[in-house]
Amino acid sequence: MPLQDAFSNFTQRDWEHEAVEGAIRLAVVGVGGFARQRALPAIADSTRCETTVLVASPPESVSDVAEAYAVDAVVDYDPFLEGACVDAYDAVYIAAPNAVHGQYAIAAAEFGKHVLCEKPLETTVERARAIVDACADAGVTLMTAYRLQAEPTVRRTRELVRDGVIGDVVQVHGGFSHPLLAEADPDTWRLDPETAGGGALVDLGIYPLNTIRFALECDPIGVYATTRSEGPPFANVDEHVAIQLEYETGATASCTASFDAHARSALELVGTDGMIDIESPFGGVVPQEMVVESGDVRMEYTGPRVDEVREEFDYFGYCVLTGTDPEPDGEDGLIDLYTIEAAYESAETGRRIALE
């Protein structure tokens, strides 16, 4: 593929293979910062989803949100689990803390509802597997909310890699740091290992982990990791993490994440015949800036702004409406949890951990 062709239709939804009409009705479970700032506005913009139910405790705590988005049904968590408003939604979007993903996802599946679940799918492989099994048993769609998979720079990167524009990928660097306490209180659930499943690796490092698997279209076979915490409030989780991965193809990835460093994200793939560098791919607002080198050609590209969260909800709605299995399915979420568990084992033991 000539390099310029990759950018001739930068924002194309190459996942959209058939015409579809209508929208699915979502129950948004957990109305925290991300739901308020990104998800609910994106759903409002989406043509394939609409918010019809909010699940929060106490319900009054989200009356501003219910009013802003004209959502009539607002219920507490327990009534939701007991089937409240079950006819008012077709699917759930779970943005509650990681350790409760399972109970809401499984309840929804048992009601015959489709599930879009934030990453990580759950706090452990075992608990995530229960979600996957419940959705399979119920015959409902399960998607892990890896918003980057709907984001144009990442999708174009996969195409460029697939088409050999940079040759065989040899080495990848990915990093994502964000000062958690700039926005969250020190008692945030993200610093409780039981509720979060881990620290910076689980919350931030999962972005490069998943995005690299997506771009390379292969999975890691080995992992080394180093974790570090400098004490409270980070004492019980990895405040900083560095992780080195080996892939089936022989490529390696060098990834880092931090809860307590300057906000920064970066992704660079170096291949035998070129490289791709994406500016700030993982942070809140992706600037759609890429540099691609292929042989002697260098291209610096800035794409039009796209809200990848809206893209994600449109994609989920499309999958449900057409019966398409989403790419970021439950297995996709599971593989990253296997990697995360292996990474923590490596950090603990000082050994390379093999992944099956």
Add this chain to the structure above:
Amino acid sequence: MPLQDAFSNFTQRDWEHEAVEGAIRLAVVGVGGFARQRALPAIADSTRCETTVLVASPPESVSDVAEAYAVDAVVDYDPFLEGACVDAYDAVYIAAPNAVHGQYAIAAAEFGKHVLCEKPLETTVERARAIVDACADAGVTLMTAYRLQAEPTVRRTRELVRDGVIGDVVQVHGGFSHPLLAEADPDTWRLDPETAGGGALVDLGIYPLNTIRFALECDPIGVYATTRSEGPPFANVDEHVAIQLEYETGATASCTASFDAHARSALELVGTDGMIDIESPFGGVVPQEMVVESGDVRMEYTGPRVDEVREEFDYFGYCVLTGTDPEPDGEDGLIDLYTIEAAYESAETGRRIALE
């Protein structure tokens, strides 16, 4: 330090503390690609060094170089070791293959000559230690030719880190890939482990290793590594390497090097309060482009072109003439060799190797 002050005198030679006159006379030992393309022109431009002797075999093979730089004395390796032209030079610059660094450096030291030796200092810690000891015994100056330590973006980076402009450094990413066979034959000594001491890590990875130690002003305490070779002509060395380092301060560095990938180099330091990104720091011609973020301030800076190889020779000449101990001394060269040996042990054993 306000951020802009870091760039008010970008090319300053902060190592130049006293006035000095004159130049030292160099015997250039080994006249290969780097000597021809970079070192000899840089020495010709230098005010503190001049080339008075060339050591090559056969001497006629460098008659074009001798003529171009008006060098009268050209000798073969064996006569050089026996003391030929010993009165015609004050110091040696050793650019021969790694495994012969020791014999020329030790011979020079025993003649009372100062030594500037290309990196790596030798092929093993033990052999490099012999160079350090010989120079100490002879009371001559020994400098490892880490040209980046004389390069403005790297020196300014160390100042910025030292002055706390990016807070405490948390995570570093460094990579250097170069397609060796684009310029070298498959039978190059760089692919012979006996002569080179290793592969991509020794030849290219040593740049991020040393530059990160210089910028952070601390040494690694642990290392993980993954090496890979895809067969001939890379069968006996690491064609690709990924290495993850832990430092005394708690910082980590994620480094990669490759002999067989698109030409690319990158260095990024993320701290608690900012980040520094240097464009192409390790490749042949450093573009002197830096991005620095400090709190909410972002600065993109392009400095004037500086030949860091000339800077390196001026610095070496200055050190010899003033009796200053060079920063990249023999111990500096040794520490990187300790790290490299530990990295190969990690790749072999699948374990984190502690460094003392």
